[in-house]
Amino acid sequence: MFKQVKMCVRLSIIMALMVALAGCGAVQNKAATSSMDRQGQRTGASTSKPAETVELIVSAAASMTSALKDIQKAYEPNHPGIKLNFNFGASGALQHQIEQGAPVDLFLSAAAKNMKALVDEQLVDASQQKKLLSNELVAVVSTDGKAKVTKAADLTRDDVRTVAIGIPESVPAGGYAKEALTSLKLWDSLQSKMVQGKDVRQVLQYVETGNADVGFVYQSDALSSHKVKVAFTVDPTTYKRIEYPIGVVKATQHRKEAEDFYTYLQSKEALDVFVKYGFSVLN
Structure with a gap:
C-alpha cells in the first residue's frame, strides 16, 4: 500500500514538472515571436511586398525605333515600376494585330488612316488619340x-x-x-x-x-x-501630309500607366527627342 502511494506521488511530481516545462516553452516561443515582430517593424522586413512591375506593350511604326529607344532610356529610370516593351513594325500590320486581339496598350502609327480604322472599330477611344508628329x-x-x-x-x-x-x-x-x-x-x-x-x-x-x-x-x-x-x-x-497619331488601346489592362506614357509622349522632353531624330511636331 505504501509503495502504491509513493508511486502515485512520483507520477504527480513528474506531471507537474512536464506542465511547468511546457508553459515555459510557450512563454519563450511567444517572447521570440514578439521579438521577431518588433524587429520586423523596426527594419520593415517581411512586412511589405515588393511592388510589381507593369509591362506596357507599345506597338509603334518602325520609323520611330531610334527615337523611342532614346525615350525609353529617359522614361524608365523615372518610373521604376514601368517596363516599356516595344513592338515595331509596319503600321498596317500593327493595326491588324490589334484588330485580332493582340495585347497592346498603346499604338503609334505612321499614318492617320490606321488609327482612324481602330477608332471607327471602337478599339481606340477617339478622346485618347492625337496626331502628334510629321515627317518627310x-x-x-x-x-x-x-x-x-x-x-x-x-x-x-x-x-x-x-x-x-x-x-x-x-x-x-x-x-x-x-x-x-x-x-x-x-x-x-x-x-x-x-x-x-x-x-x-x-x-x-x-x-x-x-x-x-x-x-x-x-x-x-x-x-x-x-x-x-x-x-x-x-x-x-x-503625296498626302505624313501624320503620326498616337493612341491608347481600349483593351489595355493598365489604363493609368498607358495614359501616363501617352501624356509623356506629348511633353517637351519627349518631343525634343523626336525632333532630334528628324520628326517635326504637329500643332
Missing part, C-alpha cells in the same frame, strides 16, 4: 554606291537597277512613295525595278547592304544611318 519622304542611296541620283526622274536611268519601297498596302512610307511616283508618272515605268520591304527599316537595310540602289524612307530613317545619304527629298505636294 526622301530617297536614299548608299554612301559608297555608284548610282547617280539627284531627282525622281533619275530613277529611270539604266544604272539604277533596283528601287526599294515598303509594301504600299501595309507600310505607310511605301504608300506615300507610290502616291508620289504615280503623281510624277513614274510608277508604271519603275515596276520592273521595284523591291518591296515589310517595313521602312527593311527598305533602309536594303540600301545599306547594296541590295537596292535607291530606297524611299522617311527623313528620320535617313538620319539614323551613317551608311546612306539623302539623294533627294520627294516633293511634298505629290
Whole structure:
C-alpha cells in the first residue's frame, strides 16, 4: 500500500514538472515571436511586398525605333515600376494585330488612316488619340554606291537597277512613295525595278547592304544611318501630309500607366527627342 502511494506521488511530481516545462516553452516561443515582430517593424522586413512591375506593350511604326529607344532610356529610370516593351513594325500590320486581339496598350502609327480604322472599330477611344508628329519622304542611296541620283526622274536611268519601297498596302512610307511616283508618272515605268520591304527599316537595310540602289524612307530613317545619304527629298505636294497619331488601346489592362506614357509622349522632353531624330511636331 505504501509503495502504491509513493508511486502515485512520483507520477504527480513528474506531471507537474512536464506542465511547468511546457508553459515555459510557450512563454519563450511567444517572447521570440514578439521579438521577431518588433524587429520586423523596426527594419520593415517581411512586412511589405515588393511592388510589381507593369509591362506596357507599345506597338509603334518602325520609323520611330531610334527615337523611342532614346525615350525609353529617359522614361524608365523615372518610373521604376514601368517596363516599356516595344513592338515595331509596319503600321498596317500593327493595326491588324490589334484588330485580332493582340495585347497592346498603346499604338503609334505612321499614318492617320490606321488609327482612324481602330477608332471607327471602337478599339481606340477617339478622346485618347492625337496626331502628334510629321515627317518627310526622301530617297536614299548608299554612301559608297555608284548610282547617280539627284531627282525622281533619275530613277529611270539604266544604272539604277533596283528601287526599294515598303509594301504600299501595309507600310505607310511605301504608300506615300507610290502616291508620289504615280503623281510624277513614274510608277508604271519603275515596276520592273521595284523591291518591296515589310517595313521602312527593311527598305533602309536594303540600301545599306547594296541590295537596292535607291530606297524611299522617311527623313528620320535617313538620319539614323551613317551608311546612306539623302539623294533627294520627294516633293511634298505629290503625296498626302505624313501624320503620326498616337493612341491608347481600349483593351489595355493598365489604363493609368498607358495614359501616363501617352501624356509623356506629348511633353517637351519627349518631343525634343523626336525632333532630334528628324520628326517635326504637329500643332
